[in-house]
Amino acid sequence: MPNLRIPTPLRNYTAGQSEITLCGSTVSEAMDDLVEQYPEMKQHIFNDEGALRPFINLFLNEDNINDLEGLETRLGENDRLMILPSIAGGSRPIHMDP
Amino acid sequence: MSPDLSHSEILRYSRHLLIPEVGLEGQRKLKTASVLVIGSGGLGSPVLMYLAAAGVGRIGIVDYDVVDFSNLQRQVIHGTSSLGVKKVESARDRMLDINPEIQADIYNQPFTSENAFEIASDYDLVIDGTDNFPTRYLTNDLCVLLGKPNVYGSIFRFDGQLSVFDARSGPCYRCLFPEPPPPGLVPSCAEGGVLGVLPGIIGSLQAAEALKIILGIGTPMIGRLLVFNALDMSFDFVNLRKNPNCKVCSPEPEITQLIDYEEFCGVPAHDHETGSAGEGWDISARQLSDSMQGGNHLTLLDVREPHELEISSLEGATLIPLGQLAARLSELDSANEMVVFCKSGTRSARALELMVSAGFRKVKNLKGGINAWAQEIDPSLPIY
Numbered sequence: 001m002p003n004l005r006i007p008t009p010l011r012n013y014t015a016g017q018s019e020i021t022l023c024g025s026t027v028s029e030a031m032d033d034l035v036e037q038y039p040e041m042k043q044h045i046f047n048d049e050g051a052l053r054p055f056i057n058l059f060l061n062e063d064n065i066n067d068l069e070g071l072e073t074r075l076g077e078n079d080r081l082m083i084l085p086s087i088a089g090g091s092r093p094i095h096m097d098p
Numbered sequence: 099m100s101p102d103l104s105h106s107e108i109l110r111y112s113r114h115l116l117i118p119e120v121g122l123e124g125q126r127k128l129k130t131a132s133v134l135v136i137g138s139g140g141l142g143s144p145v146l147m148y149l150a151a152a153g154v155g156r157i158g159i160v161d162y163d164v165v166d167f168s169n170l171q172r173q174v175i176h177g178t179s180s181l182g183v184k185k186v187e188s189a190r191d192r193m194l195d196i197n198p199e200i201q202a203d204i205y206n207q208p209f210t211s212e213n214a215f216e217i218a219s220d221y222d223l224v225i226d227g228t229d230n231f232p233t234r235y236l237t238n239d240l241c242v243l244l245g246k247p248n249v250y251g252s253i254f255r256f257d258g259q260l261s262v263f264d265a266r267s268g269p270c271y272r273c274l275f276p277e278p279p280p281p282g283l284v285p286s287c288a289e290g291g292v293l294g295v296l297p298g299i300i301g302s303l304q305a306a307e308a309l310k311i312i313l314g315i316g317t318p319m320i321g322r323l324l325v326f327n328a329l330d331m332s333f334d335f336v337n338l339r340k341n342p343n344c345k346v347c348s349p350e351p352e353i354t355q356l357i358d359y360e361e362f363c364g365v366p367a368h369d370h371e372t373g374s375a376g377e378g379w380d381i382s383a384r385q386l387s388d389s390m391q392g393g394n395h396l397t398l399l400d401v402r403e404p405h406e407l408e409i410s411s412l413e414g415a416t417l418i419p420l421g422q423l424a425a426r427l428s429e430l431d432s433a434n435e436m437v438v439f440c441k442s443g444t445r446s447a448r449a450l451e452l453m454v455s456a457g458f459r460k461v462k463n464l465k466g467g468i469n470a471w472a473q474e475i476d477p478s479l480p481i482y
Contacts, residue, residue, distance in 0.1 A: 057275070082325065084323075086274075088234065089229055
């Protein structure tokens with residue numbers, strides 16, 4: 001089953017898990033499984049219309065799913081998904097949520 | 099014509115000259131090169147020191163901040179003796195101590211849409227060592243418009259990202275992230291923290307990419323992004339492609355000049371966070387202390403994370419971390435007068451927003467957070 005890698009900023013919403021095994025034969029199905037396992041993730045990854053938020057990217061192995069077939073991209077048994085959020089870095093307070 | 103190297107320069111750079119890919123010709127390229135580094139903080143520290151040591155002829159440093167005690171955990175170009183000194187001056191002094199052969203140009207000002215063109219146009223490449231989204235988008239758009247490579251690095255807690263954005267031959271930052279996260283969704287390092295060595299790792303990689311680009315050797319990280327995690331010690335590489343609809347680097351771009359990036363990102367780039375929730379919603383540490391001494395019964399709500407309690411706490415406060423607040427509002431009685439606080443007032447301002455929209459009215463934000471309380475009322479508490 002495909003694995004999903006969770007970046008540090010989102011691990012608060014996956015009970016600290018860095019890697020999650022998901023069920024599904026497409027990216028969309030795997031994401032449904034993720035949201036079922038960790039409902040809080042939904043608002044951080046998807047907007048109200050169910051599209052990926054513009055500061056979140058999903059990579060299948062080395063490729064952005066936007067360069068493949070988006071959420072309908074098919075998944076293989078040993079595929080690896082990775083969530084890539086934008087991070088600002090640095091040292092000054094801006095705005096935050098823990 | 100390439101400049102000659104003096105005997106002392108030849109000795110100084112001898113370990114470069116021994117590498118066939120660098121040699122005398124490469125060292126001369128470094129000497130004639132110019133690099134602009136935006137930010138002299140965590141990422142800028144290794145970048146500036148290594149580029150200076152490597153003999154990059156002219157290095158520009160943009161920063162408007164002064165060296166603060168809490169910087170020293172990771173900003174290794176600055177030392178304890180530089181506390182309170184302008185960062186650009188502290189950085190320049192360190193760089194010239196490492197290598198007096200180079201020229202360090204300092205810009206002690208915020209990097210803005212108004213001055214960015216003038217500052218950057220005279221440099222070969224730009225290194226993004228900033229700490230906020232507005233300046234990142236500004237740096238990206240500027241480099242696209244000027245046709246210069248942008249060596250990108252970003253960090254958070256244990257995670258780092260690295261790439262080279264050069265829109266002439268690859269994608270730009272906006273191709274990957276068309277828009278920044280809304281304010282409040284992503285923590286900053288000041289509130290979220292960062293492992294001190296992490297900017298050292300990512301900044302050193304940025305310096306390596308800059309040197310490769312100047313020397314014209316190896317494969318620069320154009321169209322590729324490194325995703326680093328220090329906990330797993332994992333280096334993952336992904337491919338980046340140009341977004342055909344990118345607002346700044348597509349053939350028919352929407353953005354043809356620099357815009358208002360603070361408005362675009364919805365957050366200030368250059369003002370220190372005030373820890374305020376806005377007029378009428380704040381209570382100062384002094385006012386809170388007076389009110390408590392006057393016998394007012396107040397509920398103190400601490401919205402920090404549990405591990406922060408060990409650093410400092412206020413007696414009798416209820417802890418509900420901001421991330422859990424929405425789900426736990428029913429534990430609070432909106433009839434009670436309430437004061438919300440966090441470390442410096444940023445998270446509690448968000449908490450207050452959330453509570454007010456849920457119908458709470460008798461609620462105030464402790465301006466400046468528990469740090470302000472430590473400073474003004476209870477010096478036995480540490481400031482962090």
